[in-house]
Amino acid sequence: MATAASPFAAAPVNHSFRVTVTLNSSQDVPPVATCSNMLDPTTNKVVVICAGGQSGSTPTPQAAPPRYLLHVYRPGEWLVDDQMGNGTLTSWRIVHVANREYLEMMVGW
Amino acid sequence: MNKVTKAVALVSFLGAATLANAGTVGPTNFNVTVNLTSSCSLSSAPTDVAFTYTSFQAAAAVATPSSFKVKCTNLRPYTMALDALSGTVIGLNYTVALSAAGGTGTGIDQTYAITGNMAAGQSGTCAAASCSGTDVRTLTITY
Numbered sequence: 642m643a644t645a646a647s648p649f650a651a652a653p654v655n656h657s658f659r660v661t662v663t664l665n666s667s668q669d670v671p672p673v674a675t676c677s678n679m680l681d682p683t684t685n686k687v688v689v690i691c692a693g694g695q696s697g698s699t700p701t702p703q704a705a706p707p708r709y710l711l712h713v714y715r716p717g718e719w720l721v722d723d724q725m726g727n728g729t730l731t732s733w734r735i736v737h738v739a740n741r742e743y744l745e746m747m748v749g750w
Numbered sequence: 751m752n753k754v755t756k757a758v759a760l761v762s763f764l765g766a767a768t769l770a771n772a773g774t775v776g777p778t779n780f781n782v783t784v785n786l787t788s789s790c791s792l793s794s795a796p797t798d799v800a801f802t803y804t805s806f807q808a809a810a811a812v813a814t815p816s817s818f819k820v821k822c823t824n825l826r827p828y829t830m831a832l833d834a835l836s837g838t839v840i841g842l843n844y845t846v847a848l849s850a851a852g853g854t855g856t857g858i859d860q861t862y863a864i865t866g867n868m869a870a871g872q873s874g875t876c877a878a879a880s881c882s883g884t885d886v887r888t889l890t891i892t893y
Contacts, residue, residue: 659886
């Protein structure tokens with residue numbers, strides 16, 4: 642119950658305390674795959690190697706596995722997969738659109 | 751006179767003197783006065799009010815509350831106040847509040863809390879992935 646202090650108040654008691662703030666400047670985002678690719682001219686096989694997280698880092702055990710979108714165009718339809726699969730590339734190129742780079746691969750299967 | 755005889759004679763003399771002055775003095779009252787200076791103290795100082803915030807988060811952040819203990823003379827009323835109810839740390843606005851505005855002493859510890867709240871959708875100021883900041887506030891107990 643809150644009650645008014647006596648008019649014959651003694652010296653108040655003061656004590657400081659801290660307000661601490663830890664700011665994370667962004668949400669934890671799923672690791673963005675960093676990919677490198679290599680075209681073997683003799684076999685025309687493209688090997689794409691992706692690592693999750695920031696460049697040069699490896700995913701932490703609790704992080705989600707690296708994911709990236711593989712946009713595959715086949716005449717008449719777009720196929721979108723979210724995991725790399727085995728396949729045979731007939732050609733590929735990097736397409737830069739709207740601040741994003743897309744790896745365009747022609748896949749035969 | 752041997753030693754035993756001397757001792758008996760002395761006791762007899764003292765006994766005769768006492769009997770000669772025998773009487774009753776009525777009960778006499780006397781005062782026991784006590785001057786009590788009441789007091790309040792922080793038996794446990796406030797802990798930190800701790801926020802963890804992510805820029806632009808959708809929900810308001812509720813701080814880990816601070817707790818403290820006040821011990822005041824039994825029946826002594828007191829009030830509690832903070833020097834400010836809001837502040838800004840690393841670009842984030844926060845508010846703090848006391849769980850009670852005051853109380854009445856009980857002679858034992860009384861526990862209170864300072865809660866904190868931070869509105870959603872704030873940016874904050876941070877040049878790195880994570881930053882920390884501290885503000886110092888003051889709790890005052892008046893009695």
